[in-house]
Amino acid sequence: MMLVRLGPAERIAIGLAALTSLLVLLLDLLLGVFPPAGEPERMARVRLANTVSTQLAVLVQQPDPAPLLRRAMEQAVAADGELLSMAVRRIDGSLLAATEGHAHWVPPPGGGSSVTHLMVEVRRQAQPWGQVEMRFAPPAADWRWLQFMAGMWLAGGLLYALFLRRVLHHLDPGAAVPERVKHAFDTLTEAVMIVDRAGRIVMANRAFDGLHPQAAAADRLGKPASGLQWLVQAMPAEPHEHAWHRVMDSREASTGEVLAIPQPDGAPPRRLVLHATPVKDTRGAVRGALVTFDDVTELDRMNTELRAALGALEASRQEIEAKNRELTELATRDPLSGCFNRRALFAAFEPIFARALAARQHGDASGGGLCVVMADIDHFKSFNDRYGHAVGDLVIKAVARALGTTLRPQDILARYGGEEFCILLPGLDIDEARQVADRLRQQIERHAGEHIEGQGTLRITSSFGVASVAGGAASAQALLEQADAALYAAKKAGRNRVECAVLV
Structure with missing residues (x-):
């Protein structure tokens, strides 16, 4: 069975209704505020009896009144459902006329009238002549007192409850919080707000006043926390979604809700972290909520500045890396052809040669291949002499592009010096390297001359010398010399051809 929990206003209203009912009961006992039970019916019947008796007194004056009296009384009984029978009795006790059923007439004790048996005197010529007897049905049970009490409890309780709700709303709810508790909360650096079950503010400490210029309003106590526009404009639109209502409904704490509270006069917003927890009584019933606000505005500002500093540092690092790459490019690349320069060639050549030589010494055929190709532009001096050094530079660029x-x-492709280029081909044997060199030779012969602007199509050819680590070179320099010797042989044999060093 589910029990209905009544609030303070409802409980007080029930008590006031009970006290009011008790007061009315005492007044009735002492002063007779309410008429006795059946009194209204008796008075109405007395009035009816007097009226009927007056009419019958007229008929009594007739010479033969009995038939007239009986007819008039039967009409009266038929007209009133509570009137059971009537009779006219002479002063000597004899019946002059009576309706059916009047045999049940029993005179009231003491000779008077009762609420069910009424007697009215009839006079003739100002002298007592007889009486009219009227027998009524017993009156219905009188429930007015019970109805009054029920109405007092229901209507009075409801009106009292509405009145008390209104009164308690305007009373200072903060008076319920002891001053020592208020002082204790004022010593806290975090803002604290306590609301009751209806979401009205019961207490707010001094730190709460500093969250916004409107936070320190003197009339805030007793008002709904959802009415603090400066606060709720940073929260969900629906009041039931506000943190203090959520925790009271769910009975579970809520932490870490971040708010940005706008400030007047263009000041930056205050950054708050809201925590809310339900407040329960000794029986476990939720009576309100405790809401705290951690002001992290300064921390957020410092984090923003730190992020900006880290961003600037990252940008500086990237700029330094770009400069380093640029310096590395300048240090390792030939500015005219874009190929590696001679120093970068030897820096890469030495470790590649060492790995290839070690692999061959250990019988690793798959990793022991390494060939060097030396290439030289045929009759390069004639380009300079006939077209000038600018065209000669274009020829070098065109050949470098074709080689790559x-x-x-x-x-690895490097400009070895002047019009001479060197290519390292790791993992290839002498036959594969020769095929590569011949493909490059054809590429230069067919397409290099197309890239010389303003000179039509120049015929550019190159000679190639190929040497392999399998030829027995003991050092990188020795391997280069073998490739250079093969290049010399290609030039001597007529140029625009590929020659290979003799394998040992």
Whole structure:
């Protein structure tokens, strides 16, 4: 069976209704405020009896009144459902006329009248002549007192409850909080607000006053916390979704809700972290909520500045890395051709050669391949002499572009000096390297001359010398010299061709 929990106003209203009912009962006992039970019916019947008796007194004066009296009395009995029978009796006790059923007439004790048996005197020529007897049905049970008490409890209780709700709303709810408790909350650095079950503010400490210029309003106590516009404008739109209502409905605490409270005069908003927890009585019933606000505005500002500093530091780091890449590019790249320069070539060549040589010494055929290709532009001096050094630079760029088009990512292309280029081909044997060199030779012959602007189509060719680590070179320099010797042989054999160093 579910019990209905009554609030303070309802409980007080029930008590006041009970006291009012008791007061009315005492007044009735002492002063007779309410008439006795059946008194209204008796008075109405007396008035009816007097009226009928007056009419019958007229008929009595007739010479033969009995038939007239009986007819008039029968009409009166038929007209009134509570009137059971009537009779006219002479002063000597004899009946002059009576209606059916009057045999049940029993004179009231003491010779008077009662609420069911009424007697009215009839006079003739100012002298007592007889009486009219009227027998009525017993009156219905009188429930007026019970109805009054029920109405007092229901209507009075409801009116008292409404009145008390209104009164308690305007009373100072903060008076219920002891001063020592208020002082204790005022010592806290975090803002605290306590609301009752209806969401009205019961207490707010001094730190709460500093959250907004409107927070320290003197009339805030007893008013709904959802009416604090400066606070709820940073919260969900529906009042039942506000943190203090949620925790009272769910009976579970809520933490970490971040709010941005706008400030007047263009001041930056205050950043708050809201925590709410239900307040329960000794029986476990939720009586309100405790709401705290951590002001993290300064911490948020410091975090923003830190993020800005980290962003600037990251941008500076990226700029430094870009500069380092640029410096590395300048230090390792030939500015004219865009290929690696000679120093970068030897820096990469030494470890590649060492790995290839070690692999061959251990019988690893798959990792022991390494070939060097030396390439030289045929009759390069004639381009400078005939077209000028500017065209000669364009020829070098065109050949470098042609050499780099079909190389693998692991291959290394470098400008060795002047019009001479060097290519490292890791993992290839002499035959594969020769095929690569011949493909590059054809690429230069067919397409390099197309990139010389303003000169039509120049015929550009190159000679290639190929050497492999399998030829027995003991060092990177020795391998280069073998490739250079093969290049010399290609030039001597007529240029625009590929020659390979002799394998040992």
